[in-house]
Amino acid sequence: MFDPTVFENLKVAFENQLYDLDTLDETIQITGRKDTMEMSVMGRAFSLAFHLTGQEAVTAELRLEASLKELAAELLELPGEMPSCELSLLFHMRVKDFEQQCPQIEAVFQRIWPENPVPVQTLSFVFSEGQTEHLSEIKLPFKRKINEEQMEDIPSLLEHVLLTLRALGEVSAASMEGK
Template sequence: MFDPTIFDNLKTVVEGAIYDLDISDESIAVVDRSDVVDLAKFTRAYALSFQLRHAHQVTCTVSLQMTLQHIANELLYEDVARAGCTVTVSFSFSAINVDCVQVEQTLKHIWGEHRTVIQTLTYTYPTEERYTHQVMIDFGRTINESHIDDLLHMIPYMIRSLEQLQRYAM
């Protein structure tokens, strides 16, 4: 048996809440999951991707990352205030014509004006006619178990974002 870290506890809560929506509520469908331990850098990364069950054009991915410094802060009591992990929420979809300003405004309306929205467009020349649009919401801070309710409250925002971003996807 091991003593779970903040990362493990947050991962369990997020995973359980999202899978509950997939299985019991059936409003979303989980489409991918990744749980990586990098022994070379001593980092952890967890990502869970899902889509609206009735619309598959946009994918939401919620990610948790724990660095060596995060775990040292937690286990060695170096800086307990900075112990924890980081969370990001991203959305991806294909589009022919992307209005990045409109996408940013849509997400800031849902998530709040103070959120950082980072958009990346990729295009494979000459074979692709569509862009892959990746939008990430960065919260810019370390979270811990005191933020569990915040994480759970973010899930309806993720679903609302999926619904709103459908109009930009092709």
């Protein structure tokens, strides 16, 4: 009989919660889904991208990854190894005034995610005449890996993601008003 891995169980748990927020609650709209096997390193990766319904300016992406080492430790039941996955959250938004907005973005994360390290903000832009906006990718690193023991934390984690999307949406809207 097939015994699903920690990665599979967490993936399904996140999918269930996020698709309920999309189809039943209509709180979010899912805009992308990837479920891949990275053949060069034999790892698994899963991601779901979404934004709040009616607020497309800021998107979130939940990523779950398991390396070959983590999958092998679980499948081979290696002693002393705890099966786990890496979870990361990414947020994407346009930034008009990065000198003003990037500190505001950091403040949002410090308020909503006080137990986590400062997010990593990466700015980029497409070179074209008159380009004034930057694309911002904000990655929230987590201090530890997760496993099935953290499944009960998923609703709380997703509530924090929704709060973050709302707060980042306010930062984005404030910059648009100041055009």
